[in-house]
Amino acid sequence: MDKLRIVGGNRLSGEVSISGAKNAALPILCAALLTPDPIVLRNVPALNDIHTTLKVLGQLGVKVQWLEPGVVQLQANEISSYEAPYELVKTMRASILVLGPLLARFGQARVSLPGGCAIGQRPVDQHIKGLAALGADIRVEHGFVVAKAKKLQGASIRTDMVTVGGTEQFLMSAVLANGTTVLENAAREPEVVDLAELLISMGASISGHGTDRIVINGVGQLHGTDYTVVPDRIEAGTFLCAVAAAGGEITLRNAAPDTMGAILDKLTEAGLQLETGSDWIRASMHGRPRAVGIKTFEHPGFPTDMQAQIMALDSIANGTSFIVENIFENRYMHVPELIRMGADIELDGHTAVVNGVQQLFGAKVMATDLRASASLVIAALAATGETIIDRIYHLDRGYERMEVKLKALGAQIERLRG
Numbered sequence: 582m583d584k585l586r587i588v589g590g591n592r593l594s595g596e597v598s599i600s601g602a603k604n605a606a607l608p609i610l611c612a613a614l615l616t617p618d619p620i621v622l623r624n625v626p627a628l629n630d631i632h633t634t635l636k637v638l639g640q641l642g643v644k645v646q647w648l649e650p651g652v653v654q655l656q657a658n659e660i661s662s663y664e665a666p667y668e669l670v671k672t673m674r675a676s677i678l679v680l681g682p683l684l685a686r687f688g689q690a691r692v693s694l695p696g697g698c699a700i701g702q703r704p705v706d707q708h709i710k711g712l713a714a715l716g717a718d719i720r721v722e723h724g725f726v727v728a729k730a731k732k733l734q735g736a737s738i739r740t741d742m743v744t745v746g747g748t749e750q751f752l753m754s755a756v757l758a759n760g761t762t763v764l765e766n767a768a769r770e771p772e773v774v775d776l777a778e779l780l781i782s783m784g785a786s787i788s789g790h791g792t793d794r795i796v797i798n799g800v801g802q803l804h805g806t807d808y809t810v811v812p813d814r815i816e817a818g819t820f821l822c823a824v825a826a827a828g829g830e831i832t833l834r835n836a837a838p839d840t841m842g843a844i845l846d847k848l849t850e851a852g853l854q855l856e857t858g859s860d861w862i863r864a865s866m867h868g869r870p871r872a873v874g875i876k877t878f879e880h881p882g883f884p885t886d887m888q889a890q891i892m893a894l895d896s897i898a899n900g901t902s903f904i905v906e907n908i909f910e911n912r913y914m915h916v917p918e919l920i921r922m923g924a925d926i927e928l929d930g931h932t933a934v935v936n937g938v939q940q941l942f943g944a945k946v947m948a949t950d951l952r953a954s955a956s957l958v959i960a961a962l963a964a965t966g967e968t969i970i971d972r973i974y975h976l977d978r979g980y981e982r983m984e985v986k987l988k989a990l991g992a993q994i995e996r997l998r999g
């Protein structure tokens with residue numbers, strides 16, 4: 582298993598190019614199932630989760646071809662199977678998103694239930710409830726969600742909580758349904774908006790995306806498109822936390838600051854100086870960060886996917902901060918690892934109290950999930966001495982060549998193959 586070796590203390594400087602958003606690309610790849618025409622997607626990051634999704638699609642019979650780095654062409658004109666097996670779904674929950682498109686276009690799907698994951702239980706009950714509302718005959722059998730429908734029918738769907746994946750599932754199901762579907766309590770995340778824009782470019786009729794009420798008028802068929810995936814706001818936010826922790830001055834290229842309001846506000850509060858253009862962000866940090874409290878919420882609130890990285894920053898900040906995780910029940914597994922590096926953090930249920938310390942110290946630590954891994958990288962960049970981060974396959978699921986990008990910014994970082 583690969584590890585990262587980081588020697589902290591170097592300030593960061595230079596430019597870094599932000600990749601396409603993993604969480605936008607995953608549903609967008611699944612949307613290729615909705616048309617027999619070819620779809621060309623640009624700005625697709627080369628990540629393990631993307632390769633897993635392409636494997637799932639390939640097993641269904643979708644033709645997948647990388648035209649050049651970052652550009653993939655998909656064509657679903659000869660589907661040979663309607664089943665996503667456990668072996669693939671268990672490694673990546675987002676594969677549940679083939680369910681809606683298969684059902685909408687072919688009237689049948691059999692997708693393994695994802696099961697729990699490191700950050701919590703993460704059920705898919707809302708996905709099932711919404712697809713049933715659209716007229717699917719849907720049940721759980723032998724660990725699979727099995728669904729059938731002659732033709733989905735437009736309906737009103739109100740989920741019990743805001744769900745990003747659920748909203749994406751219903752968007753991809755309702756675009757080919759008979760009549761109008763209204764999604765109430767819909768997720769407003771930029772990745773949901775990106776999926777809606779992709780579907781519109783394929784001929785779908787959707788309005789209200791980006792608000793909590795999305796209206797979809799079903800159409801008879803969708804056609805091919807050429808679409809560029811939105812930049813990754815979480816990757817961009819992670820690099821900003823890195824410079825806020827290590828100090829220095831960096832410029833992010835191919836970024837989308839208009840999708841990052843809550844993140845940019847908090848980092849400004851922490852003392853990071855920011856300048857933004859339509860697709861770039863310049864950030865400089867001098868001195869020690871100020872402690873900033875956060876409460877994670879659905880967009881446009883502070884994203885749960887940035888919680889761990891902000892905690893790493895707060896660990897070395899001046900003052901005490903309160904962090905409240907509202908979205909997932911078990912998303913503090915980075916805490917014991919940060920404590921191994923000298924952080925002073927107390928956990929009380931969903932709240933973490935972080936007393937900033939002057940200095941973190943390099944240590945051997947273990948990555949436990951994707952964003953937890955990123956928080957350890959940030960802590961290591963700011964720490965004195967050497968940190969070895971084990972199990973970085975978690976990091977590779979969501980960050981494209983992170984060590985290469987950080988090295989180019991002046992960090993002392995290397996991948997130890999093993």
Ligand code: UD1
Nearest residue numbers: 604675703704705706707708743744745746747886908909
């Ligand atoms: C997506 C993101 C993930 C991010 C999360 C919240 C992708 C691939 N992943 O995950 O990085 O952290 O949004 O912004 O885009 N829930 C249920 N039943 C359901 C669906 C969700 O109880 O049927 C709960 C979940 O357990 C969680 C909350 O609702 O507590 C929000 O989950 P959701 O927004 O669906 O997250 P994902 O789409 O899985």
